[in-house]
Amino acid sequence: MVDLNKLVRENVLKLTPYSCARDDFKGNTGIFMDANENPYGKLNRYPDPYQRELKSAISKVKGIEEEKIFLGNGSDEIIDLCFRVFCNPGVDKALTFNPTYGMYEVSGSVNDIEVVKIPLNDSFQIDLNKAEYRLSDKNLKLIFICSPNNPTANSMNFKDVEYIITKFNGIVVIDEAYIDFSEKLSFIKLVNKYSNLIVMQTFSKAFGLAAVRVGMSFSNPEIVKYFNKLKPPYNISTINQKAVLEKLSQIEQYKRQVLRIKTERERLSAILSKMNIVEKVYPSDANFLLAKVKNADYIYYKLVNRNIIIRNRSNMIDNCVRITIGKKDENDRLIRALKSISI
Ligand SMILES: Cc1ncc(COP(=O)(O)O)c(C=O)c1O
Numbered sequence: 001m002v003d004l005n006k007l008v009r010e011n012v013l014k015l016t017p018y019s020c021a022r023d024d025f026k027g028n029t030g031i032f033m034d035a036n037e038n039p040y041g042k043l044n045r046y047p048d049p050y051q052r053e054l055k056s057a058i059s060k061v062k063g064i065e066e067e068k069i070f071l072g073n074g075s076d077e078i079i080d081l082c083f084r085v086f087c088n089p090g091v092d093k094a095l096t097f098n099p100t101y102g103m104y105e106v107s108g109s110v111n112d113i114e115v116v117k118i119p120l121n122d123s124f125q126i127d128l129n130k131a132e133y134r135l136s137d138k139n140l141k142l143i144f145i146c147s148p149n150n151p152t153a154n155s156m157n158f159k160d161v162e163y164i165i166t167k168f169n170g171i172v173v174i175d176e177a178y179i180d181f182s183e184k185l186s187f188i189k190l191v192n193k194y195s196n197l198i199v200m201q202t203f204s205k206a207f208g209l210a211a212v213r214v215g216m217s218f219s220n221p222e223i224v225k226y227f228n229k230l231k232p233p234y235n236i237s238t239i240n241q242k243a244v245l246e247k248l249s250q251i252e253q254y255k256r257q258v259l260r261i262k263t264e265r266e267r268l269s270a271i272l273s274k275m276n277i278v279e280k281v282y283p284s285d286a287n288f289l290l291a292k293v294k295n296a297d298y299i300y301y302k303l304v305n306r307n308i309i310i311r312n313r314s315n316m317i318d319n320c321v322r323i324t325i326g327k328k329d330e331n332d333r334l335i336r337a338l339k340s341i342s343i
Contacts, residue, residue, distance in 0.1 A: 001195060002169055002170070002171075002195055002196035004195060004196075004220070004222050004223065004226075007086055007141060007170060007171060007196075008085055008086060008226055009084075009085065009086065009087070009088055012084070012085050012226060012229065012230065015229055015230075017228070017229040017230075018233050020035075020046070020049050020233045020234070021034035021035035021046075022034075022035065022046060022048065022049060023049070026052075032045065043238060043239070045238070046234050047234050047236060047237055047238040047241060048238075048241070049233045049234055049235075050228070051071050051236055051241055052066075053241070053245065054071065054236075054241045054244055054245055055069045055071065057244075057245055057248045057249075058071075058216060058244075058248070061248055061251065062188060062201075062216075062218070063188075064188060064191065064218050065221075067221040067224060068191060068218050068219060068220070068221055068224065069216060069217070069218060069224070070216070070217045070219070070223075070224045070227045070228070071214055071215070071216055071235075071236055072214075072215045072216075072217065072227075072231070072235065072236075073213050073214075073215070073235050073236060074202065074204065074213040074214065074215045075175065075177060075200045075201075075202045075204075075215030075216075075217075076103055076107070076215065077215065077231070077235065078198075078200055078215050078216075078217045078227070079103050079104060079107045079144075079173070079175075079200075080107045080110070080111070081227050081230055081231065082107075082142055082171065082173055082198065083107055083108060083110075083111040083113055083142070084111060084230055085223075085226045085227065085230060086141045086142055086170070086171055087108075087111060087113045087141050087142060089111055089112035089113065090112050091139060092113055092114075092139050092140070092141045092142075093113060093114045093115070093116055093137065093139050093140045093141065093142075094108050094113055094114075094115050094116070094140070094141065094142040094143070094144065095115070095116045095117075095118065095131075095134055095140055095142070095143045095144070096115055096116070096117050096118070096143075096144045097117075097118050097119075097120050097126050097131075097144075097145065097146075097149075097156075098117040098118070098119055098120065098316075099120070099149075099151060099152060099313070099316035099317055100120075100144070100146045100149055100150065100151075100152075101144075101146050101149075101150045101175060101177075104144040104146075105117075113142075116134060116140070118130050118131055118134065120149075120152065123154075124149065124152040124154050124282075125154075125156060125157055125160065126145070126156055126157070126160045126161070126164070128160055128163065128164075131164060132167070135164070135167050135168045135169075140168075140170055141170045141171060142170060142171050142172075142173060143164060143168060143170065143171070143172045143173065144173050144175060145161055145164070145172065145173070145174050145175070146174075146175040146177075147161065147174060147175070147176065147179075147184075147187075148176075148178040148179065148181070148182050148184075148284075148285035148286045150177070150178070150286065150288075150322075151288070151290055151311070151313050151316060151317070151320070151322045152282065152290055152317075153282055153283070153284035153285060153286045153288060153289065153290045154282065154283060154284075154285060155182055155184040155285045158184070158185060158187075161174065161187065162190070165190070165194050165196065165197055166194070168196065169196075170196065171196050171197075171198060171223075172194075172196060172197050172198070173198045173199075173200060174187045174197070174198070174199050174200065175200045176188075176199055176200060176201045177200070177201065177202045177204070177205055178205055178206075178285065178286035178287060179201060180205065180206030180207075180254075180258050181205075181206060181258060181261065181262060181265070181284075181285060181286050181287045182285035182286070183285070184285060186199070186201075187199050188201075188218050191218045191219055191220065195220045195222070196220075197219065197220075198217050198218070198219040198223060199217065199218045199219070200215060200216065200217045200218075201215070201216045201217075201218075202214070202215045202216065203215070203216075203244055203247065205287060206254060206257070206258050206261075206287070207244075207247050207254055208247070208254075208257065209243060209244060209247055212240045212243045212244060213236075213240060214236060214240055214241075214244050261287050261325050264325050264326075264327075264328060264331055265284055265287065265289065265325045267331070268289060268323070268325060268331050268334075268335070269281045269284065269289055271335055272289065272291055272323075272335075272338070275338060275339070276294075276342075276343075277293055277294045277295075277299065277338065277341055277342075277343050278291050278292070278293050278294075278338075279291075279292040279293060279294065279319075280292040287324060287325050288322050288323060288324045288325060289322070289323045289325070290313070290317070290320055290321075290322050291320065291321055291322075291323065292317075292318070292319055292320050293319055293320070293321055294319070294343045295319065295343050296312050296313075296314040296319045296320060296321050297312065297314065298341075298343060299321065299338070299341060299343075300312040300321060302337070302341050303334070303337055303338075306337045308333065308334055308337055310322065310323045310324075310334075311323075311324075
């Protein structure tokens, strides 16, 4: 059992958080003369700082208690909060398995935290031998594991990840931004077993609300308490909370869209695999495909000229491009454009 009080930064332990007017009163009706708001209008009141109604709805969909849920202005806010709660600038370190989502490193740099990178093996899995000796570094406070991983599209082996959680005396953050597109098990249930585990998910992908900026984390309630201490008081606007609530009331639509995206993913993967300019399409548990091609720079440039924008990931993985699954007609346009390219 990890002692969270020993992991949290001294200044965070001592910090007295900002106290919002609405911290003291929880009802919706009354004459509100406590927060210097304008009494006129429809959006004149500050949002609920703890998003109680929304967390209650998420709790039912995800099958996890409300006190274990934290909501951020996108997962990106939660990544930043992990650094700010647990890592002393200029002293502590975080670990990632690369190639992976770029925000862990950017957020580490913003917070003056060294991010140690261990390369994934040839199957894009964690190399436990390489990871093991890092786990005892007393300045290593955070490990980010992206599963399904961006940009490799695969999920990490469940047993390897659980091994790391059990062996590491710091915090393990599992980023499940793409979990809805995967058949593999989520790590969410392990939050009840391991106090050092944070599982992140987002409304930006399968729920189709990237513009709304709401990311979720699931963890021990103690961690939620520290995130709440540091976050800006009103980090999720009322409009955005309502947008997510509305989406959660349309679960059937979400399921249909996920199914459609997965079906298109398999169709596109099969067609790309047969093309001359494509060397390999990697298996995907996400809403994108990673493909090794003959000349990624050239293909990227040719597609941009036809107003089709994919992601050139050659700087991370030799000659690889990442293609987000679009609607059927968009995927068809991409296929036609690719078929017209000769290398
Ligand atoms: C692995 C991963 N995590 C998180 C995010 C961002 O999530 P959010 O929109 O909730 O900030 C992305 C976005 O591409 C991602 O690929």
